[in-house]
Amino acid sequence: MNKNLISHRDAExxxxxxxxxxxxxxxxxxxxxxxxNVYASAWMQTEGDSLIATGTSYSxxxxxxxxxxxxxxxxxxxxxGVYYLYGEYGYSYYYNIFASTGWTYSDNGTSTDSGVxxxxxxxxxxxxxxxNGRTWEIAAILPTRKWYLSDYRPGQGKxxxxxxxxYRFRPNPYENPFAEYPHSIWGGGLGTTLRSGGVGGEVWGxxxxxxxxxxxxxxxxxxxxxLSSFAGAETGxxxxxxxxxxxxxxxxxxxxxxxxxxSRTTGINLSYKQxxxxxxxxxxxxxxxxxxxTWKK
Amino acid sequence: MxxxxxxxxxxxxxxxxxxxxxxxxxxxxxxxxxSCNSFIRVIRVQVLFFGLTVGGLQAEASEIQFKTLELEMDxxxxxxxxxxxxxxxxxxxxxxxxxxxxxxxxxxxxxQFSRNFLKKSILIxxxxxxxxxxxxKISLKSMSTDLSYMRxxxxxxxxxxxxxxxxRVEYYRLNINKQFIGFFLFIEWIDTSMxxxxxxxxxxxxxxxxxETYCGDMSPDNQNRLQECWAKLSPKxxxxxxxxxxxxxxxxxxxxxxxKFLTKHFDVDSVINWLxxxxxxxxxxTYNKNYFLYxxxxxxxxxxxxxDFDLSFGRNADPxxxxxxxxxxxxxxxxxxxxxxxxxxxxEKTLKNKQLFNAFKNxxxxxxxxxxxxESQGFFEKLFxxxxxxxxxxxxxxxxxxxxxxxxxxxxxxxxxxxxxxxxKGEPFEQQVEALxxxxxxxxxxxxxxxxxxxxxxxxxxxxYFIFPPLSPVDMTKRQTIPLILSTTAEVLPTDKSxxxxxxxxxxxVGMLDIQSLNKPARVRLEVETExxxxxxxxxxxxxKCIQRIWYLDIKTPDTILKVNMQLDYLQESxxxxxxxxxxxxxxxxxxxxxxxxxxRKLKTSINTLANVLKTEAxxxxxxxxxxxxxxxx
Numbered sequence: 001m002n003k004n005l006i007s008h009r010d011a012e013x014x015x016x017x018x019x020x021x022x023x024x025x026x027x028x029x030x031x032x033x034x035x036x037n038v039y040a041s042a043w044m045q046t047e048g049d050s051l052i053a054t055g056t057s058y059s060x061x062x063x064x065x066x067x068x069x070x071x072x073x074x075x076x077x078x079x080x081g082v083y084y085l086y087g088e089y090g091y092s093y094y095y096n097i098f099a100s101t102g103w104t105y106s107d108n109g110t111s112t113d114s115g116v117x118x119x120x121x122x123x124x125x126x127x128x129x130x131x132n133g134r135t136w137e138i139a140a141i142l143p144t145r146k147w148y149l150s151d152y153r154p155g156q157g158k159x160x161x162x163x164x165x166x167y168r169f170r171p172n173p174y175e176n177p178f179a180e181y182p183h184s185i186w187g188g189g190l191g192t193t194l195r196s197g198g199v200g201g202e203v204w205g206x207x208x209x210x211x212x213x214x215x216x217x218x219x220x221x222x223x224x225x226x227l228s229s230f231a232g233a234e235t236g237x238x239x240x241x242x243x244x245x246x247x248x249x250x251x252x253x254x255x256x257x258x259x260x261x262x263s264r265t266t267g268i269n270l271s272y273k274q275x276x277x278x279x280x281x282x283x284x285x286x287x288x289x290x291x292x293x294t295w296k297k
Numbered sequence: 298m299x300x301x302x303x304x305x306x307x308x309x310x311x312x313x314x315x316x317x318x319x320x321x322x323x324x325x326x327x328x329x330x331x332s333c334n335s336f337i338r339v340i341r342v343q344v345l346f347f348g349l350t351v352g353g354l355q356a357e358a359s360e361i362q363f364k365t366l367e368l369e370m371d372x373x374x375x376x377x378x379x380x381x382x383x384x385x386x387x388x389x390x391x392x393x394x395x396x397x398x399x400x401x402x403x404x405x406x407x408x409q410f411s412r413n414f415l416k417k418s419i420l421i422x423x424x425x426x427x428x429x430x431x432x433x434k435i436s437l438k439s440m441s442t443d444l445s446y447m448r449x450x451x452x453x454x455x456x457x458x459x460x461x462x463x464x465r466v467e468y469y470r471l472n473i474n475k476q477f478i479g480f481f482l483f484i485e486w487i488d489t490s491m492x493x494x495x496x497x498x499x500x501x502x503x504x505x506x507x508x509e510t511y512c513g514d515m516s517p518d519n520q521n522r523l524q525e526c527w528a529k530l531s532p533k534x535x536x537x538x539x540x541x542x543x544x545x546x547x548x549x550x551x552x553x554x555x556x557k558f559l560t561k562h563f564d565v566d567s568v569i570n571w572l573x574x575x576x577x578x579x580x581x582x583t584y585n586k587n588y589f590l591y592x593x594x595x596x597x598x599x600x601x602x603x604x605d606f607d608l609s610f611g612r613n614a615d616p617x618x619x620x621x622x623x624x625x626x627x628x629x630x631x632x633x634x635x636x637x638x639x640x641x642x643x644x645e646k647t648l649k650n651k652q653l654f655n656a657f658k659n660x661x662x663x664x665x666x667x668x669x670x671x672e673s674q675g676f677f678e679k680l681f682x683x684x685x686x687x688x689x690x691x692x693x694x695x696x697x698x699x700x701x702x703x704x705x706x707x708x709x710x711x712x713x714x715x716x717x718x719x720x721x722k723g724e725p726f727e728q729q730v731e732a733l734x735x736x737x738x739x740x741x742x743x744x745x746x747x748x749x750x751x752x753x754x755x756x757x758x759x760x761x762y763f764i765f766p767p768l769s770p771v772d773m774t775k776r777q778t779i780p781l782i783l784s785t786t787a788e789v790l791p792t793d794k795s796x797x798x799x800x801x802x803x804x805x806x807v808g809m810l811d812i813q814s815l816n817k818p819a820r821v822r823l824e825v826e827t828e829x830x831x832x833x834x835x836x837x838x839x840x841x842k843c844i845q846r847i848w849y850l851d852i853k854t855p856d857t858i859l860k861v862n863m864q865l866d867y868l869q870e871s872x873x874x875x876x877x878x879x880x881x882x883x884x885x886x887x888x889x890x891x892x893x894x895x896x897x898r899k900l901k902t903s904i905n906t907l908a909n910v911l912k913t914e915a916x917x918x919x920x921x922x923x924x925x926x927x928x929x930x931x
Contacts, residue, residue, distance in 0.1 A: 047387035093377060093387035129373065130380040173383050177413040177721070178621040296386070 041098075042133045042166035042187055044126055045090035048297040053086045055269070055290025064242050065278035074242065076109020078282060082117070088124070096124040098139075106147075108242075116144045118156065133168035133187070141195070154229065154245040154281075155193070155200015164191020164204075184211040199245045201231035213258070221271075223255040242282070249280040257288075266293040361450075361701070363708055365470045366437070366483070367394040368421075370404070375473045378404060378419070379718050383412040391421055393429050400427050407436065410607075410624065414441040415718035416479055431494070437471060437481035441720025442607055442625065445729035446709050447702060449482055452578055452606040454701075455664070458689035459570045460672075462495055462591070462600045470712070479716035480709055487589060487602065489531045498595035502539050503531040505604075506586040514585035514641045520544045530589075539592055543599060547642050555650040565656070567600040568647055573660045576635040577693050578609040579740065585639035611736040611908060615871045616773055625721055627884075629732070629909050630870050631740040632805060635661075635748060636761055648761030661748055665741065666691025698737045706730045724907055732907035739806055739866065739908075742797045746804035758804045777874045783807050783825045786853070791815040798823040808848065811862040813915065819854040827868065828876055831927045835890055835897035841880035843929035844887065851923040862914045865889070867928065869909045881930050889913050892925040902928075 045051060061078040063071050084102035091097050099121045105114040122139025126132075141160030168187040190205040206225035213220045228250045243249060257271030273286040370378070374389035381387070388405035402423035411418050421435040429435055440446045453466035464485035471478040485491055489499035505528045506513025512526035513519075519526050523537045523544075543562060550558040559565050575583060582605065589602040608614055613628040636648060647653045663670040670687040691697045706726075713726055723729070747759040771777065783800040785807055791814075798808040798821070807825045826847040830840045844867045852859060868876040881887070884906040890897050900913040911928050918924060 046385045049386075090387070093374075093381070093385070093389070129377055130382075132382045132385070173413065174380075174415050177383075 041088070041124065041137075042135050042168040042189065044093075044124065044132050044135055045088055045096050045294075046296075047090045047093050049090040049294055050297070051088045051292060051294045053290055053292035054084065055288060056081065056083045057286050057288040058082075059284045059286040061282035061284045063283045065281055065283060067247055067280045069277070069279050071283060074109065078109065078242075079107045081105045084117075094126060094129075098122050098124060101144075104147075111148070113148045115147075118143050118160075120162070122162070127165060127167070131170070131172070133170045135166045136164070137166070137191070138163045141193075153200075154243070154249060155195040155197075155202075158195040158197050158200055160193055160195040160200065162191060162193045164189055184209055186210075195231070198231050200229070202227045202229050204228075208255075217261045219259045221255070221257045221259070223257075224252070225255065226250075226252045243280045247280050249278065251278040251281045252276045253284075265295060266291070268292075361468070361704060361708075363468045363470060363480075365472060366435075366481075367475070368392065368404070368471070368473045369394055369399065370473055372474060378406065379415055379417055379478075381406075388422075393421060393423070393435065395429055400424075400429050402427060408439070410621070411439050411441045411720070413621070414439070414720045416441040416716065416720045417718075418481075431490075432486060433490075434486040436484050436486055437469060438484055439720060440480065440482055443612075443729075444720065444723045444726060445610075445733050446480055446713075446726075447705055447730070447733060448578075448610050448612070449484075449606050450705070451701070451733075452574065452580075452603075452609060453484070455574055455577065455689060455692055456570070456603065458692055459566075459573070459660075459664075460688050461567055461570045461574075462492070462497065462564070462602055464491055468708075477712070477715055477717065479718060480712070487604075492591055492593065496595070497591065497593035497600070499531075501531075501594050502529070502592040504529055504540055504590045506588055508586050511585050511639075513588070514639050515544045515547055515643050516640065517548050517642075520548065540590070543590075543592075547646065550646070552646050552649045553651075555646040556652040559647065559650075559653065562599055564596070564598050564600040565653075567602075568643065569653065569656050569660050571601045571603055572636075572644060572647060572657055573664060574603060575638060576661065576744065577664060577740075578606060579611065579613075579630065579633050579637065579736075580606060580609045581633065581638040582608045582614065583638050584641035584644055610733055611740075613870070616873065618872050625723075626872075627906065628869055628871055629736075629907055631736050631908075632743055634759055635744060645762065654761060658748060661744065663687060664689050664692045665745060666694035666697065667745075667749070693737065693741060695738055695741055698741075699734050702730060702733055702737075728905055728907055731905050735864075735905055735908035735910050738809070739910075742799065742806050743804060746799060750804070752804075753801050773873065775873070778828045779874075780826070780828045783827065784822070785824070786820055786822045789815060789819050789821050789859070791817065796821070807866070808850075809864040811864075813860040813862060814858075815860075816858050817854070817856070819852050819857040819859060819920075821859065822849075822851050822853055824849040830878070831929075833892065833925070834927065834929070835899070838929045838931065839880060841878045842931070843878045843927055844881075845876040845878060846928070848926040849923060850918065850926065852918055852920040855920050857920045859918045861916050861918070862912065863916050865911045865926065865928075867909050867911070878930075883930065884909075886930040887911065887928045888931070890927050890929060891916075892927075893922060 059080045059082075061074065063073045066072050082102050082104050084100060086098070086100040088096050088098035099119065101119045102117040103115070104117045106112060119142045120139050121142070122137055124135050124137045127134035127136055139162045141158075141162060143157045143159060145157060147157035166187070166189040169185060186207070186209055188205065188207040191203070193200065193202045193204070195201050204225065204227035206223055208221055208223040210219055210221045212218065229248050231248075253273055253275045255271055255273045257269055259267055259269045261267045269288070269290045269292075271286075271288045273284070273288070275282070275284045369392040370389060374391075378389055386405060388403040390401070391404040392399040392401050394400075400423055402421050404419055404421045406412060406417045407420040408418040416439045418439040418441075419437050421429075421437075423429060423433050423435070427433070438449060440449060443449065450466060450468060453463060456463045457466070464487050465483070466485070467483045469481050469483050471481045489501065489503060492501060492503070493499035507526055507528055510525050512522065514526075520541065523540055524535065527537070527540060529535070529537060529540075546558060546562065559568060571588070574580070580603075583603065587603065587605040589604060590599055591602065592599050608624070611629045611631055613626075613630045615623045615626045615628055617623075618626055636644070638644075648657060659668065659670055662668045669690050672685045672687050710726055710730075724732075750758060752758055781803075783803070783805060785798040785800050787796045787798050787810075789796050789810070789812060791812075793812050793815075795812065796810045797806050798810065799806045808823045810821070828845055829847060830845050831843050831847050832840075834840060834843065846867050848865055850863075868874065877884070885904060887904050888902040889900040889911050891900055892898075900916070903912045904910070905912075916924075
């Protein structure tokens with residue numbers, strides 16, 4: 001019986017240890033906030049680790065919120081497709097660098113526009129020296145071209161500077177060693193984007209809630225995000241043709257996403273985003289699918 | 298500061314001789330690449346030892362040293378190294394300060410399990426061309442899951458004493474920026490440089506069992522998936538031909554010829570010693586993982602190098618508790634049979650082969666201090682050294698073992714509270730050390746009886762693979778109970794200091810008596826009902842608050858008065874097989890109760906909750922008494 005016990009123990013311990021390590025070391029994509037093709041993360045890569053993520057999103061808007069917050073129908077459906085590429089690298093324990101870009105196609109029913117999207121290069125650091133899940137970021141946004149249909153993203157195609165802080169309420173790993181993450185984890189972020197040309201300057205924030213689903217390999221996330229512009233405060237004009245980036249705009253959106261860890265280093269993510277309320281901005285619905293992988297140097 | 302305690306109890310074997318010769322050569326021809334005061338001191342001790350053995354004396358030497366390793370780091374990095382997230386693998390610049398010289402490199406956290414504690418194991422990789430005492434890497438184990446701080450060192454000490462191929466293992470006090478961090482165990486990085494240093498050459502083939510696949514068991518089932526089960530560490534290629542040939546040979550050779558096979562292909566002592574060490578320390582976490590194999594082209598033979606001894610000396614994994622409690626638990630087992638762990642044909646055939654089994658038994662006897670083995674000697678050695686005893690004689694004999702443990706306790710215990718970062722939580726250090734000593738006390742008598750003494754029917758108590766399979770399949774979801782009545786008697790003399798009460802057929806110790814006084818030779822009986830809820834209880838105590846074991850003690854000789862200190866044990870093998878009542882909340886609250894003259898009386902009890910041993914002192918017993926004991930929490 002002893003031998004049986006020990007052999008069984010081995011197999012069981014192996015399975016549990018492996019699962020635990022997967023949960024502990026994998027960097028879930030769902031920590032990375034997909035918002036208007038902009039990534040932000042509360043997670044620091046270990047020194048020498050790299051992450052690359054890619055995916056695509058497709059948005060439609062059949063209506064927009066006018067400046068008074070009332071919904072108005074478009075005569076034609078607005079559509080936008082984005083293929084994005086994102087990478088980050090653990091330069092040291094204290095600093096990560098990251099970069100992203102994409103290819104965007106926009107169609108407002110009467111005209112289309114497409115091309116390589118803005119490039120974002122940034123640096124991420126730790127708000128807490130000892131704990132992960134508490135970060136700050138500063139990023140430069142470099143335009144690649146002028147965009148003619150930017151009603152999905154005011155400020156697209158302008159130089160910009162972005163800064164934010166991100167937090168995830170994770171338990172202290174040393175207070176209760178080996179404890180799996182609790183059933184749900186709350187997080188949030190707050191930041192600002194400054195852009196050239198007086199358009200697209202925003203403050204933004206989000207709160208999210210994450211939970212394991214089915215098994216520890218599956219995760220679900222629900223997120224509520226908001227933004228408000230502080231540029232383009234002109235008055236007057238009409239808003240019968242859709243959002244006008246000369247004017248102030250606001251937006252509240254909700255996201256639901258499902259992630260699955262394929263292995264210790266790779267995962268996939270599916271999400272659906274719905275804008276809930278806004279002023280002078282499109283009412284979008286977005287679906288997204290992405291994959292990420294990490295590796296060590 | 299350095300402290301040295303010398304124990305004159307360990308010898309030097311052929312392999313150690315080879316090491317010494319190699320060291321002497323190295324020190325003469327390349328002293329700069331192996332600068333090491335301690336090495337010179339060891340040589341001095343060993344030379345002294347030769348002087349003694351030439352004269353036919355049996356003085357032996359080994360030493361427990363606590364050295365200090367000084368590191369210098371950026372103060373922020375030094376804090377972050379231990380306090381950062383468990384699985385972060387970042388590295389930081391570091392300088393090792395050695396005799397005023399700074400040797401630069403980078404330091405990182407290593408290990409899996411110990412990462413989850415603030416006191417972590419660390420690895421220093423020195424910059425290209427840099428060496429510290431001949432090492433390119435300095436691996437420091439935190440011992441954070443073994444609160445006795447001794448299991449690893451004791452095992453390596455036994456391994457080294459027996460002359461096995463093994464890394465240098467030493468205790469270190471680690472200071473960073475002159476601040477004491479804690480006690481760590483330096484384990485020389487096992488690679489081809491180590492084998493070269495030990496005279497086995499560095500051009501051999503070096504394999505490690507894969508820790509994640511659990512299939513390095515040499516079985517026919519796994520001999521065709523070697524790349525999955527084994528990592529080839531050197532040369533770094535995918536050619537597993539030699540290993541495949543070896544494992545095929547092991548599986549094809551019949552048991553009766555296995556001694557010849559082993560002699561031809563293996564350093565036989567490395568295999569015998571591996572089995573002996575695992576038997577003594579009760580290490581079941583091996584034979585399918587946790588060992589290395591090295592094929593030396595210089596000797597044309599394979600050697601086994603064991604690894605990872607945290608689940609040893611009574612500690613045991615649990616088959617059903619969730620991670621990490623499957624590893625960090627209160628289970629304790631001194632009573633496992635000599636052979637345990639995963640099936641492995643190298644182990645099985647070695648134990649089943651008559652000659653090799655005898656060699657195994659002789660080695661156990663040697664380590665128990667029953668019979669002494671001599672080293673096989675070459676022509677040159679025979680000229681100068683006669684009857685050189687093999688190292689490790691009496692290593693596990695309770696007096697030797699316990700004095701070694703006590704010496705370690707005195708050093709570690711003194712500065713333990715000054716450690717900067719804590720390891721796993723558990724019973725205090727003193728309890729941990731006592732549990733080690735109790736393990737030795739109980740396992741020594743168990744193994745001695747099982748391996749060497751015949752049953753009352755003049756049959757062997759234990760033979761390799763003498764296993765009775767369970768009559769029905771073991772249900773791993775249900776509590777297992779195997780109630781037994783174990784009856785023991787012992788003839789006790791007034792001059793006896795202590796007596797082990799042992800069940801003869803199962804060779805199972807069930808109690809120990811330290812004799813305080815006895816008026817005449819007496820026959821003492823202890824009967825134990827195991828895994829049974831006590832029926833008769835003191836008023837107000839619920840059966841679920843009691844250990845499910847009942848002891849009966851009496852004297853069969855008339856007109857006898859006996860005064861004893863008594864040790865009794867109870868079962869906590871796993872969460873499925875134990876005697877802990879459901880309502881017991883804290884084993885520390887257990888007390889022994891005795892029924893005498895139909896009245897229950899609570900005894901002053903001390904308990905080691907790790908070893909599951911209850912102790913009471915100054916117990917008086919006369920021949921008219923039948924004492925019934927139970928252990929309950931109030």
